[in-house]
Amino acid sequence: GQQVMQIPQYQHVQEGEDFTTYCNSSTTLSNIQWYKQRPGGHPVFLIQLVKSGEVKKQKRLTFQFGEAKKNSSLHITATQTTDVGTYFCAGYNYGGSQGNLIFGKGTKLSVKP
Amino acid sequence: NAGVTQTPKFQVLKTGQSMTLQCAQDMNHEYMSWYRQDPGMGLRLIHYSVGAGITDQGEVPNGYNVSRSTTEDFPLRLLSAAPSQTSVYFCASSYGQGLQYFGPGTRLTVL
Numbered sequence: 001g002q003q004v005m006q007i008p009q010y011q012h013v014q015e016g017e018d019f020t021t022y023c024n025s026s027t028t029l030s031n032i033q034w035y036k037q038r039p040g041g042h043p044v045f046l047i048q049l050v051k052s053g054e055v056k057k058q059k060r061l062t063f064q065f066g067e068a069k070k071n072s073s074l075h076i077t078a079t080q081t082t083d084v085g086t087y088f089c090a091g092y093n094y095g096g097s098q099g100n101l102i103f104g105k106g107t108k109l110s111v112k113p
Numbered sequence: 114n115a116g117v118t119q120t121p122k123f124q125v126l127k128t129g130q131s132m133t134l135q136c137a138q139d140m141n142h143e144y145m146s147w148y149r150q151d152p153g154m155g156l157r158l159i160h161y162s163v164g165a166g167i168t169d170q171g172e173v174p175n176g177y178n179v180s181r182s183t184t185e186d187f188p189l190r191l192l193s194a195a196p197s198q199t200s201v202y203f204c205a206s207s208y209g210q211g212l213q214y215f216g217p218g219t220r221l222t223v224l
Contacts, residue, residue: 045212099144099163105155
C-alpha cells in the first residue's frame with residue numbers, strides 16, 4: 001500500500017538556525033499537505049501543494065512539491081522558539097481512494113533559545 | 114462555528130468494555146476521518162467517510178466500527194476495548210481533498 005516516509009524523525013536546532021524536513025511517497029500523490037502539531041495540541045493545517053514543482057512561501061516557511069509529485073520538503077529559515085512542534089506531511093494517492101489521506105510519521109522540532 | 118468537536122476528552126476503559134467516541138462538525142464537510150496517534154507512529158487512519166452513508170477502512174480498522182448517518186456526525190465505536198487501543202484519537206473533516214480540520218482529540222486509556 002501507499003507509504004509516506006518523513007525524515008528526520010527528530011531535529012534539535014539552536015534558535016536562528018535553519019530547519020528542513022523531507023517527505024517521500026512510494027506512489028504519485030495528487031496533492032500534499034503539511035500540518036503542525038504543538039505539544040499537547042491537535043494538527044493544524046499549514047499549506048497544500050497541488051502542482052508538480054510547486055513552491056509556496058509563508059513568511060519564514062518554504063514548501064516544495066517535487067516534479068514527480070512523490071516528494072516534498074518544508075524549510076524554515078532562522079527558527080524561533082515558536083516553531084517548536086511536530087511537522088507532518090500528508091498525501092492523497094493519485095487515482096486512489098478519495099478519502100484515504102496518508103500521513104508521514106512527522107518530524108519533531110525542538111529549538112534551543 | 115464550533116468547527117470539529119469531540120467527546121469525551123479523556124476516557125479510561127477496562128479491557129472488554131465497549132464505548133463510542135463522538136465527533137461532530139458544523140462546516141457541512143463531506144469528508145470525515147478518524148485517526149489514532151501513538152508515540153513515534155504519527156497519525157494512522159482508522160476509518161473515513163466521503164459522505165453520509167459511505168464509509169471505508171483506513172490503515173488500522175480492526176477493532177473499530179463507524180457509521181455516517183448524517184453529514185454532521187461520525188461516531189467511532191470500540192467493540193471490545195484492548196490495551197493496544199490506548200491512544201489519542203483525532204477526528205477530522207474536510208471539504209473534499211482540501212485541508213483537514215482536526216478536533217481537539219480524545220485521550221483513551223484501556224486497562
